[in-house]
Amino acid sequence: MKKASAQRRPVSRWRKLDRYWCYVFIAPAVVSYVLFTAWPMAASWYYSFFDWIGLGAPSEFVGLGNFIEAARNPYFWQAFLHTFQYMIGLVALNLPLTLIMAVVLNNKRLKGAAFYRVLYFLPVVTTTAIIGIVMTYIFSPFNGALNIALIKIGLLDKPVHWLGQAATAMLTVVVVAVWKGFGVNMLYWLAGLQSIPEELYEAAKVDGATGVQAFWFVTLPLLKPVGTVITLLTITGALQVFDLMKVMTNGGPFFATETVSLFIYRYAFGQQSRIGFASAAGIFFGVAAMIVAGLQSVLVQRANAERVGRQRVQPTAAIEPVAGRPPTGV
Amino acid sequence: MTSTAQTQETTSVRNRIGAAGWWRRLQMPLTHLVLIGIGLIWIYPFLWTVSAAFKTTAEMFGGGLNLIPKNPILDNFVRAWTVANFRVYFWNTVVVTFAVVVIVVLRTALTGYALGRYDFPGKKILRAALVATLFLPAGYTIIPLFDLIKAMGLLNTRWAIILGESGGAHVVFVLLFAGFFASLPQELEDAAKIDGAGFVRIFWNVMLPLARPVIATATIMRFMWSWNAFFIPLVFTLARPNLRTLGVGMYAFVTEYSTDWTGMAAAASISLIPIIIVFLLLQRYFVEGVAGAIKM
Numbered sequence: 001m002k003k004a005s006a007q008r009r010p011v012s013r014w015r016k017l018d019r020y021w022c023y024v025f026i027a028p029a030v031v032s033y034v035l036f037t038a039w040p041m042a043a044s045w046y047y048s049f050f051d052w053i054g055l056g057a058p059s060e061f062v063g064l065g066n067f068i069e070a071a072r073n074p075y076f077w078q079a080f081l082h083t084f085q086y087m088i089g090l091v092a093l094n095l096p097l098t099l100i101m102a103v104v105l106n107n108k109r110l111k112g113a114a115f116y117r118v119l120y121f122l123p124v125v126t127t128t129a130i131i132g133i134v135m136t137y138i139f140s141p142f143n144g145a146l147n148i149a150l151i152k153i154g155l156l157d158k159p160v161h162w163l164g165q166a167a168t169a170m171l172t173v174v175v176v177a178v179w180k181g182f183g184v185n186m187l188y189w190l191a192g193l194q195s196i197p198e199e200l201y202e203a204a205k206v207d208g209a210t211g212v213q214a215f216w217f218v219t220l221p222l223l224k225p226v227g228t229v230i231t232l233l234t235i236t237g238a239l240q241v242f243d244l245m246k247v248m249t250n251g252g253p254f255f256a257t258e259t260v261s262l263f264i265y266r267y268a269f270g271q272q273s274r275i276g277f278a279s280a281a282g283i284f285f286g287v288a289a290m291i292v293a294g295l296q297s298v299l300v301q302r303a304n305a306e307r308v309g310r311q312r313v314q315p316t317a318a319i320e321p322v323a324g325r326p327p328t329g330v
Numbered sequence: 331m332t333s334t335a336q337t338q339e340t341t342s343v344r345n346r347i348g349a350a351g352w353w354r355r356l357q358m359p360l361t362h363l364v365l366i367g368i369g370l371i372w373i374y375p376f377l378w379t380v381s382a383a384f385k386t387t388a389e390m391f392g393g394g395l396n397l398i399p400k401n402p403i404l405d406n407f408v409r410a411w412t413v414a415n416f417r418v419y420f421w422n423t424v425v426v427t428f429a430v431v432v433i434v435v436l437r438t439a440l441t442g443y444a445l446g447r448y449d450f451p452g453k454k455i456l457r458a459a460l461v462a463t464l465f466l467p468a469g470y471t472i473i474p475l476f477d478l479i480k481a482m483g484l485l486n487t488r489w490a491i492i493l494g495e496s497g498g499a500h501v502v503f504v505l506l507f508a509g510f511f512a513s514l515p516q517e518l519e520d521a522a523k524i525d526g527a528g529f530v531r532i533f534w535n536v537m538l539p540l541a542r543p544v545i546a547t548a549t550i551m552r553f554m555w556s557w558n559a560f561f562i563p564l565v566f567t568l569a570r571p572n573l574r575t576l577g578v579g580m581y582a583f584v585t586e587y588s589t590d591w592t593g594m595a596a597a598a599s600i601s602l603i604p605i606i607i608v609f610l611l612l613q614r615y616f617v618e619g620v621a622g623a624i625k626m
Contacts, residue, residue, distance in 0.1 A: 017529065018448060018529055019448070019450045021444075021529040021530065022444040022448045022450045023444075023450065025440040025441065025443055025444040025533075026440070026441050026444045026445070026456060028436075028437045028440060028441075029437055029438070029440070029441040029456075029460075029499075029504070030456070032437065032496075032497055032499075033459065033460070033499055035478060035497065036475065036478070036493070036494075036497025036498065037463055037497065037498065037499045038459070039474060039478065040471035040472075040474035040475045040478065041463075041466065041471055043471075043473075043474035043477075044470050044471050044473065044474055047470075047473065047474070054473065104361060104365070107361075109358060110358065110361060110362075111358075112362070114617075116365050116369065117617060118609075118610070118613045118617070119369045119372060119373065120369070120372060121609075121613075121616070121617065121620075122372070122373060122376070122606065122609065123372070123375075124554070124620075125554055125557075125605050125606065125608075125609040125616070126376075126558075126602050126605060126606070127557060127558050127560070127576060127577045127580075127601055127602070127605070128558050128560060128577070129558075129560040129577035129578070129580060129581055130576065130577055130580045130598050130601050130602060131375070133580055133581065133584050133594065133598065134375055134378075134379050134594075134595075134598050135375065136584075137591060137594065137595075138375055138378060143390075143391050145374075145378055145395060148394055148395055149395060152395070179372070183620075184620060187617060187620045187621050188620075188621070188624045190621065191621040191624055192624075226624065229624060230624070242560070242561055243558075243560040243561065243577070246560070246581075247581055264470055268470060268472070268473060269565070269568070275470075275473050278470050278473070279470045279473070281470070282470035283470075286466075290465060290466075293465075
């Protein structure tokens with residue numbers, strides 16, 4: 001960006017006019033930013049200091065009362081725990097599985113890779129809420145396809161109420177979430193894999209590296225930058241999970257899968273709506289999520305710094321042209 | 331794989347090629363077998379849904395895993411389309427998604443163009459403000475958003491959902507556009523200026539058409555998010571069922587008629603089949619568009 005502006009010759013009159021046009025161009029973004037991003041954020045911070053049911057103007061100032069109440073509410077901490085369980089389950093299953101699939105599909109000798117890519121991407125384009133509902137029927141203990149199939153092949157004696165018992169409900173939702181979001185991370189990994197120059201593999205081969213060694217010492221280190229972004233996106237997405245949980249378990253059974261987003265929704269739109277408390281809980285959790293995301297990037301950066309210190313040649317140089325390049329063509 | 335590792339220790343190059351030979355020959359057929367096997371499980375939920383949509387309730391509960399309906403019927407679709415109101419939900423979803431995509435792509439392209447190619451006072455602030463939204467805890471913004479839409483007098487209209495969804499900063503799109511426009515050569519702009527083109531014409535006729543890859547990425551991503559959206563349509567249609575989108579309509583339907591398996595399946599099919607067809611027709615753009623989002 002800097003380069004483009006530094007090269008520009010002063011074209012006097014035009015430049016002044018250009019500047020006005022710039023403001024016209026950014027005007028929609030500024031207006032929508034102020035109205036739909038900045039104001040709601042500031043307002044929710046403001047509401048969090050009031051005990052307010054959402055009618056009229058907030059008047060009962062309680063200071064940090066809502067935050068303290070949230071910190072003392074065991075259901076809130078339980079929801080915290082569930083959200084992190086979901087996040088860790090999703091990251092632990094989704095990232096390795098999508099990476100393996102991407103490596104398999106990236107094989108140049110595999111014919112029909114494009115077909116498989118489309119096949120495994122398919123669930124991504126479908127509506128989460130609808131898929132979640134369909135899944136509650138497939139996982140149903142009464143005539144659900146999964147139970148019928150498992151009984152038929154002899155893995156089960158009697159149907160399991162996958163979503164109805166605390167022990168299996170969370171894992172069931174995680175599995176569906178992995179399936180639903182699989183294609184996106186698979187494509188991200190593929191984009192990362194395709195940015196690795198073929199010569200590096202040839203060099204590794206010449207040095208006598210096996211396929212596994214090449215993967216471990218060439219592919220994985222070079223995937224780190226892309227991997228960091230993928231992990232961060234998966235984590236932030238998982239922490240906000242709402243649709244799937246809402247339609248599959250609605251937080252049940254007995255709050256066993258209530259995530260923070262459902263907890264807050266219950267307080268904002270439930271029987272007695274407590275907007276101030278819901279806002280405080282949202283900010284509380286937002287800070288926690290920020291810390292998790294920050295921690296993740298600090299850890300990754302430290303790991304990267306160590307790596308660069310050890311062997312400061314190829315890896316970063318190889319990935320940079322791709323990372324800075326606009327997507328495809330031109 | 332292990333056998334290749336062992337032979338490697340003997341360092342005999344000829345041995346290695348020999349041992350790798352059988353693996354090489356079997357690798358691809360085995361890979362295909364596994365990929366197709368998993369693939370069938372992968373799309374089973376869709377096959378199950380469509381098949382159930384054509385079954386009678388009796389066959390649904392008595393037929394086990396059989397995917398081919400014996401006497402395919404259309405009653406379920408009729409019931410979902412008219413009685414369950416999916417005709418309306420479908421139209422709502424199409425209108426909302428289209429409007430959101432147009433608004434967001436146009437707005438982020440304009441912003442990205444100004445940010446990427448020009449210096450103007452306030453540019454740094456705008457950039458910082460946009461990026462800050464990625465990190466600041468938002469709290470629970472749906473309530474203020476609701477109040478805002480209400481104050482604008484748009485509550486209980488489709489605009490509530492459209493503005494609610496398109497209002498977000500979409501920082502990633504802005505940065506993608508800015509990065510792309512910054513990479514275009516200055517000569518392009520100078521030449522257009524010499525030909526007498528003004529600021530807007532240069533943007534619209536010269537620069538924007540070149541940005542097709544970024545437009546595709548933004549369009550595809552935003553299209554998927556909007557078609558998938560649940561939370562905002564849910565909140566903004568709590569008081570107005572007629573504005574429900576497909577996802578919300580589906581949720582309301584099963585809450586009311588949880589035992590109507592075949593009706594549910596037909597309603598789900600109505601929602602899923604069109605998007606799957608669009609995806610299959612435009613798959614190349616989906617794949618490239620999604621991959622483009624990470625190549626910032």
